[in-house]
Amino acid sequence: MDQTFWTYFFVVTTFTLYIAIAIRSMAKSTDDFYVAGHDVHPTINGMATAADWMSAASFLSMAGLIAFLGYGGSVYLMGWTGGYVLLALLLAPYLREFGKFTVPDFVGDRYYSKTARVIAVICALFVSFTYIAGQMKGVGVAFSGFLKVDFNVGIAIGSAIVFVYAVLGGMKGITYTQVAQYVVLIFAYTVPAIFISLIITGHAIPQLGFIGNAAGTDMSMLETLNTVVTDLGFTAYTETTKTKIDVFCITAALMFGTAGLPHVIIRFFTVKSAQAARKSAGWALVFIALLYTVAPAVGAFARLNFIDTVNEATYIEDGEDYATRAAAIEATGGKPVPAWYKDWEKTDLVKFDDKNGDGIMQYRGPNAPDGLANEVEPNRDIFVLANPQIAKLPAWVIGLVVAGGLAAALSTAAGLLMVISSAVSHDLLKRTFTPDMTEKQEMLAARLSAAVAVILAGLIGAFASQLPFVAQVVAFAFGLAAASLFPVIFLGIFWKRMNREGAICAMLTGLIPTFGYIYYFKFINDDAGAWWFGISPEGIGFAFMWLALIVGIVVALLTPPPPEEIQQLVEDIRIPGRAGVKS
Structure with missing residues (x-):
């Protein structure tokens, strides 16, 4: 049975499983719909949190970025894992002790303000829709690369599946x-x-293979990779061209952004208590580590295999019979362009520009010693999906990887859609504009909001093919969360003097400049030399986070303190079991 059969088999089987689980677990109340009834077991919640957390950026894009950025790609590993630890230890138990449904719910009640709640909703929507754009691109890449389905049709199929279970x-x-x-x-x-x-x-454990020797040599795998890439004119794999300040800011933006991500925070509202939230956070770290410790090895292996199969290969034109032409090239001692490359070329995610007209594919860096220009441009999002093909693994492994990539993208998209749905139905309607609506009406509003959000996510996905790499798009969402939501959550828990005026000013100070900076330097002026202080759009959220914190504190000190009951509430939520607002 061929690759196409196995791909369809795993995709159809897993999609059927997801729909069956959704039907069996249908929500019967707003408590079920928003927070799964507050009774999810910590281990189960840890596994669900890990799936929610490990999006298309983690599964598809992170290893690709590590493959081509080398040490520079470590910012994603450090930022995302460090950020989860920060969230688990610093914020999650206290937010669960507060006992609400959503992040805007916490902001609205903690800062005793409908205006603060609405602004928090706007921040959550900005973050969630930016994040969804990355997930939808991942869905499109998987469908177009393996199922020979148009990018936008693939997004429509993925949206339909999420629609059912969300x-x-x-x-x-x-x-x-x-x-x-x-x-x-x-x-x-x-x-x-x-x-x-x-x-x-020769190692069965990828983590050991990454730090061990290449098979049949006395050189470590990383030394081998360094030699290969530098001989072709690239920066050594264990070095980076990023500035120290940019590395620091991107890592920090991802860390603090994690601690402000609404779709991750909401998972800790699904357990019974603050203690259960701590346990589920611990389990989630274990489950996340199973993937994140493998990612550096996957990235390094992908880079070696890509260079070995593509560089100096003879290109075969589309009109030629591939098998016959490849056999003729091999008969003369040449290396034909690999079949996997021709498959992915149809998606426009890898491109060959024969600049010197010799028909040989030169993959070169900017400092190539032979003076040849680079002719091969791969999209970094394809490498986890293409890796089994490049290594000529069995067809069933390739099909399994496609199903895994779709699972990663759809699991996070579903979590984001819940944030959007609850923000509209619960925070805007029930808690702000139509407080008299019944639970039945709220459930209907929640489902309609989820349906509209799915449609909007699909439309965003239609433009996702024009966006940067998935991990970069997701990094923008983390920057927005770090600058807009983290300051008010952090100060709301640990500083009882923080008031509504400070919260409102902090959120606006973080959201507007961060979004403007990202939009300007990604869609208007892509000159890296014009970045402020050398900080990229992926890292600017950290800088504006500090500005938001300072503005929030100053405004809070210049305006009246919050009511006494709010200050007492802040004291109570830091002592498990004492908070009087748990639901």
Whole structure:
């Protein structure tokens, strides 16, 4: 059975499983829809949180960025893992002790202000829709690359699947669907990594292969990779061209952005208590580590395999019979362009520009010693999906990886849709504009909001192919969360003097400049030399986070303190069991 069969088999099987779980776990109340009834077991919640957390950026894009940025790609590993630890230890238990449904819910009640709640909703929507753009691009890449489906058609199929289990099941259905998606994605990520590690290093454990020697040599795998890339004119794999300040700011923006991400925070509202929130955070770290410790090895193996199969290969034109032409090239001692490259070329995610007209594919860096120009441009988002093909692994492994990539993208998209749905139905309607609506009306509004959000996410996905790499798009969402939501959450928990005026000013100070900076330097002026203080759009959220914190504190000190009951509430939520607002 060929690759196409296995791909369809795994994709159809997993999609059917997700829909079945959603129908079985259909939400019957707003409590079920928003927070899964507050009774999810910590281990189950940890696994669901890991799936929610490990999006298309983690599964598809992170290893690709590490493959081509080398040490520079470590900012994503350090920022995302460090940020989760920050969230788990610093914020999650206290937010659960507060006992609300959403981040805007916390902001609205903590800062005793409908205006603050509405601004928090706007911030959550900005973050969520930016994040969804990255997920939808991942869905489009997977469908177009393997199922020979148009990019936008693939997004429509993915949106339809999410529609079923997000609209019917709500958070309850999403939680148990994400457990299944975690199992699929972690299995899909590690199985090919084990195969490829055995081929390249002889180690069955990819983490050991990454730090061990290349098979048949006395050189470490990283030394081998350094030699290969520098001989072709690229920066050494263990070095980076990023400035120290940019590395620091990107890492910090990802860390603090994690601590402000609404779709991750909302997962800690689904357990019974602050103690359960701590346990689920610990389990989530274990489950996340299973993928994140493998990613550097996957990236390094992908770079070696890509260079080995593509560089100096003879190109075969589309009109030629591939098998016949490849055999003729091999008969003369040449190396034909690999079949996997021709498959991905149809998606426009890899491109060959024969600049010297010799028909040979030169893959070169800016400092190539032979003076040849680079002729091969790969999109970094394809490498986790293409890696099994490049390494010529069995067809069933390739199909499994596609299902894993879709599981990663859809699990996070579902979590984001819940944030959007609850922000509209609960925070804007029930808690702000129509407080008299019944629970039945609120459930209807929640489902309609989720449905509209799915449609909007699909429309965003239609433009996602024009966006940067998935991980970069997601990094923008983290920057927005770091600058707008983290300051008010942090100060709201740890400084009882923080008031509504300070919160409102802090959120606006963080959101508007960060969004403007990202938009300007990504869509208007892409000159890196014009960046402020050398800080990229991926890292600017950290700088504006500090500005938001300072503005919030200053405004709070210049305006009346919050009511006494709010100050007492802040004291109470830091002592588990004492808060009087738990639900």
